[in-house]
Amino acid sequence: MLSPVILIPAVLNGLLIGAVYALVALGLTLIYGVLHIINFAHGALLTAAMFAAFFVHRLLGLDPYLAAVLLTPLFFVFGYGLQRFIIAPAAHGEDRNILLVTLGLAVIIENGLLYAFRADTRTINLDYAFRVIDLGIVFLAVPRVVAFGVVIVVALILWFVMSRTDTGRAIRAVAKEKLGAELSGIDVAHIYAVTFGLGTACLAIAACLLIPTYYVNPQAGNAFVLIAFTIVVLGGMGSVAGALLGGLFVGVVESLSGLYLGESLGQLGIFVMFILVLLFRPNGLFGERI
Amino acid sequence: MADKIMRVEHVSKRFDGLLAVDDVSLDFASGSITALIGPNGAGKTTLFAIVSGFLRPNGGRVLYRGGDITGQPSHRLARMGIARTFQIVQPFADLSVHENIAIGAHLSRPARAAALAAAAEVAGLVGLGDLLERRAASLTVSGGKRLELARALAITPTLLLLDEVLAGLNPSEIRDMLPVIRAIRDRGVTIVMIEHVMQAVMSLADTVHVLAEGRLIAEGPPLSIAGNSRVIEAYLGRGAAGRLAAVGGGNG
Amino acid sequence: MTARLLLPLLLVVVALALVPAVVTSNVALNFMVTVLLIALVGQGWNVLGGYGGQYSFGHSAFFGTGAYVTAILQVRYGVNAWLGFALGIATGALVGAAIGAVSFRSGLRGSYFALVTLAFAEVLRILASVTPITGAGVGTLIKLDLRPEALQFQSRVPFYWIILALVAISLIVARVIEASRFGAWLVAVRENESAARALGVNATLMKVSAMTISAAITAAAGCFYAQYFLFVDSGIAFGPWISVEALLAPIIGGIGTVFGPLLGALVVKMLGELAKLVAGDAPGLDLVIYGCVLILVVAFAPRGVGGVFHEFYNFVSRAWTPAPTPMRRRDG
Ligand SMILES: Nc1ncnc2c1ncn2[C@@H]1O[C@H](COP(=O)(O)OP(=O)(O)OP(=O)(O)O)[C@@H](O)[C@H]1O
Numbered sequence: 001m002l003s004p005v006i007l008i009p010a011v012l013n014g015l016l017i018g019a020v021y022a023l024v025a026l027g028l029t030l031i032y033g034v035l036h037i038i039n040f041a042h043g044a045l046l047t048a049a050m051f052a053a054f055f056v057h058r059l060l061g062l063d064p065y066l067a068a069v070l071l072t073p074l075f076f077v078f079g080y081g082l083q084r085f086i087i088a089p090a091a092h093g094e095d096r097n098i099l100l101v102t103l104g105l106a107v108i109i110e111n112g113l114l115y116a117f118r119a120d121t122r123t124i125n126l127d128y129a130f131r132v133i134d135l136g137i138v139f140l141a142v143p144r145v146v147a148f149g150v151v152i153v154v155a156l157i158l159w160f161v162m163s164r165t166d167t168g169r170a171i172r173a174v175a176k177e178k179l180g181a182e183l184s185g186i187d188v189a190h191i192y193a194v195t196f197g198l199g200t201a202c203l204a205i206a207a208c209l210l211i212p213t214y215y216v217n218p219q220a221g222n223a224f225v226l227i228a229f230t231i232v233v234l235g236g237m238g239s240v241a242g243a244l245l246g247g248l249f250v251g252v253v254e255s256l257s258g259l260y261l262g263e264s265l266g267q268l269g270i271f272v273m274f275i276l277v278l279l280f281r282p283n284g285l286f287g288e289r290i
Numbered sequence: 291m292a293d294k295i296m297r298v299e300h301v302s303k304r305f306d307g308l309l310a311v312d313d314v315s316l317d318f319a320s321g322s323i324t325a326l327i328g329p330n331g332a333g334k335t336t337l338f339a340i341v342s343g344f345l346r347p348n349g350g351r352v353l354y355r356g357g358d359i360t361g362q363p364s365h366r367l368a369r370m371g372i373a374r375t376f377q378i379v380q381p382f383a384d385l386s387v388h389e390n391i392a393i394g395a396h397l398s399r400p401a402r403a404a405a406l407a408a409a410a411e412v413a414g415l416v417g418l419g420d421l422l423e424r425r426a427a428s429l430t431v432s433g434g435k436r437l438e439l440a441r442a443l444a445i446t447p448t449l450l451l452l453d454e455v456l457a458g459l460n461p462s463e464i465r466d467m468l469p470v471i472r473a474i475r476d477r478g479v480t481i482v483m484i485e486h487v488m489q490a491v492m493s494l495a496d497t498v499h500v501l502a503e504g505r506l507i508a509e510g511p512p513l514s515i516a517g518n519s520r521v522i523e524a525y526l527g528r529g530a531a532g533r534l535a536a537v538g539g540g541n542g
Numbered sequence: 543m544t545a546r547l548l549l550p551l552l553l554v555v556v557a558l559a560l561v562p563a564v565v566t567s568n569v570a571l572n573f574m575v576t577v578l579l580i581a582l583v584g585q586g587w588n589v590l591g592g593y594g595g596q597y598s599f600g601h602s603a604f605f606g607t608g609a610y611v612t613a614i615l616q617v618r619y620g621v622n623a624w625l626g627f628a629l630g631i632a633t634g635a636l637v638g639a640a641i642g643a644v645s646f647r648s649g650l651r652g653s654y655f656a657l658v659t660l661a662f663a664e665v666l667r668i669l670a671s672v673t674p675i676t677g678a679g680v681g682t683l684i685k686l687d688l689r690p691e692a693l694q695f696q697s698r699v700p701f702y703w704i705i706l707a708l709v710a711i712s713l714i715v716a717r718v719i720e721a722s723r724f725g726a727w728l729v730a731v732r733e734n735e736s737a738a739r740a741l742g743v744n745a746t747l748m749k750v751s752a753m754t755i756s757a758a759i760t761a762a763a764g765c766f767y768a769q770y771f772l773f774v775d776s777g778i779a780f781g782p783w784i785s786v787e788a789l790l791a792p793i794i795g796g797i798g799t800v801f802g803p804l805l806g807a808l809v810v811k812m813l814g815e816l817a818k819l820v821a822g823d824a825p826g827l828d829l830v831i832y833g834c835v836l837i838l839v840v841a842f843a844p845r846g847v848g849g850v851f852h853e854f855y856n857f858v859s860r861a862w863t864p865a866p867t868p869m870r871r872r873d874g
């Protein structure tokens with residue numbers, strides 16, 4: 001039953017897919033770690049990014065990987081604006097309100113896309129989409145390998161930004177001790193927005209990595225975001241390392257349970273795991289904060 | 291010797307690396323006022339949280355009226371007559387003062403009207419009678435402390451745990467509160483108060499327990515505590531008692 | 543419970559009861575049924591979210607349970623529709639109690655609670671979309687059988703009476719909660735859980751009880767839905783749309799108030815109709831508007847449309863009454 005010929009490819013593919021999950025989760029956990037809010041609009045923003053990647057390819061003929069260069073800063077600015085000019089002023093700093101405002105944004109974005117582009121599912125055709133690398137025992141899809149590599153690079157860049165730049169230091173200061181950071185002259189509202197922008201920018205990259213092999217419709221992002229929630233809770237809310245490890249772990253779990261239970265029940269496995277972790281380990285398996 | 295309403299036996303509480311309460315044993319005599327004093331971070335509030343069911347100790351047990359109550363949930367202890375106030379006031383912010391107190395009064399009075407009537411009475415007792423319709427969030431520091439006291443009283447407790455209800459009050463407000471606390475004791479309620487205001491401790495307490503760094507370092511009547519060198523050192527640092535004695539000697 | 547408290551409720555219900563006498567078009571009656579359906583779902587959410595302060599993002603779990611149980615019992619087990627309706631409500635309450643018990647006992651609150659309810663609803667949706675007993679991807683169709691015994695009617699008017707009766711009951715439930723110790727304690731838990739516990743309130747029990755009542759009310763709406771449309775599938779029953787409408791109505795109308803959900807449902811549905819008038823029946827547009835209204839209400843009218851009315855009323859009544867006599871001075 002556990003033949004390595006089946007198992008090894010499943011695990012490897014799980015790791016590759018898990019890397020993209022990790023990237024989506026990274027955005028979520030970053031926002032949580034600093035702003036201490038759960039961004040319920042994360043899935044809708046991912047969908048929006050996927051639509052953006054799709055249309056940049058369709059209209060400008062830009063390869064999705066190149067589109068990332070354009071869309072990442074764009075989504076950073078978009079995220080920055082959302083937090084600074086909508087979420088923060090509307091929520092008056094109350095947790096319950098933030099919950100509702102981000103939910104409201106999710107509803108607006110998702111249904112705005114539905115209104116504009118209908119429920120149709122769209123895909124793009126790229127010549128490299130189905131190309132594979134033959135490792136002897138296993139074939140790996142090229143886009144997934146690329147995605148894995150990009151996620152590693154993004155994680156390294158993020159780590160560098162967080163630990164070596166002034167902005168990164170300010171972000172960590174705010175995450176740790178908001179009041180203290182404020183007193184030492186850090187513009188907390190700005191840092192919040194920067195963090196939200198970074199989290200949103202992660203989604204733009206994730207979207208560009210997904211679009212070559214995935215489809216997009218107004219609900220496309222939701223599947224990922226529930227997985228991302230699972231990862232974030234599993235890895236410890238606010239923990240960057242937890243998000244990365246959790247992402248890979250969930251990717252493998254999904255790949256294996258899909259192998260044994262079939263596609264839709266495999267998804268069920270993730271939700272069940274999510275609920276169990278929430279109920280029994282709300283601080284996550286890896287625990288630590290940024 | 292009066293009987294003991296509560297006994298704390300070898301109770302310890304650890305937060306990560308920190309031993310906040312370290313093998314503390316003490317008891318509270320029925321109908322008395324006991325003060326719990328000690329420097330900041332001594333573990334006083336933690337001890338309150340343990341005996342009122344908000345924290346589970348890592349070791350030791352708590353006896354209340356002879357029964358073991360260790361680890362029982364706070365609401366059940368409240369029903370057994372143990373009331374506590376919070377050092378950092380915890381009002382039902384969006385509700386009126388009247389409603390705040392009525393929540394406690396409901397414990398023994400299911401009917402709304404009865405609870406509201408009892409609440410109004412308790413409010414009068416602590417000097418909140420004129421502020422019944424005020425939103426709790428809008429109270430002053432002293433108003434907030436009174437509200438803490440009123441709510442705890444409203445459950446008609448047998449044992450009342452007061453965590454710094456005088457902190458933040460000005461001298462005249464403190465003077466107003468002393469008789470209120472004494473009156474509560476006179477109605478048969480056993481009171482344990484954590485307090486930094488020494489004037490109040492001296493004038494109210496029958497017995498004083500001193501905690502420092504989680505340990506019980508002294509206990510006895512207020513006057514014996516005031517002169518205890520270990521206590522002075524706990525507050526002011528090593529050698530302070532000697533220096534103080536020297537200064538006192540110079541003045542005398 | 544005094545007559546004074548129930549009078550406004552009676553007036554509203556009587557006014558709503560007059561609607562079929564005035565409105566004869568099927569479209570308009572249909573609209574009113576939808577409004578009342580959302581008001582019912584919203585009142586369910588309001589009991590837990592408004593009075594208890596626990597924001598659920600997965601109330602479709604209860605709506606869907608009610609809808610599926612009603613439908614499946616009739617279709618697969620030949621159970622009478624009225625009985626199926628009652629059992630649907632009971633099952634919904636049970637599911638609410640179970641989810642509430644595991645969530646609240648493990649201390650979930652705030653965003654975590656919202657997340658876990660969302661996840662439970664999704665689990666139910668996926669299960670319903672694959673298991674044979676629910677009709678899997680196809681859904682379940684209730685056979686047409688236009689007899690009152692089968693809870694099906696020629697005209698829409700009896701359905702209107704039924705949903706109005708359910709809404710009336712939910713209004714009374716909310717009013718009774720407000721005027722009871724249970725309600726006072728529930729609100730205390732919302733405002734400050736530690737303080738409530740210190741005063742002898744069993745916070746977990748309050749929250750689980752509220753969730754059970756809340757789920758029962760929302761499940762009733764699901765049962766009604768199944769009977770009214772005679773069709774249920776996983777996307778309708780357990781989909782996120784109903785979870786969103788469940789919280790929209792009370793928040794827009796006035797959270798934690800008796801009439802908030804009803805008022806909110808009316809406002810939301812009228813906005814939806816308005817959107818259709820302006821932009822045609824395009825999918826998504828109504829929800830875009832709801833989302834905007836949700837954010838605007840949170841930002842500018844935290845007590846909802848009802849709160850705005852209330853303040854306006856206070857303003858007017860103050861303007862009309864003579865200036866109050868100065869307060870008596872207390873002796874310092
Ligand atoms: N929940 C907690 N987690 C970790 N450490 C805690 C926690 N609660 C208290 N502590 C620590 O335990 C020690 C004792 O705290 P406690 O609040 O009991 O002191 P206290 O005697 O009431 O002080 P104060 O006079 O300042 O109120 C302190 O060092 C405090 O930082």
Ligand SMILES: [Mg+2]
Pocket residue numbers: 334335336377
């Ligand atoms: Mg303290």
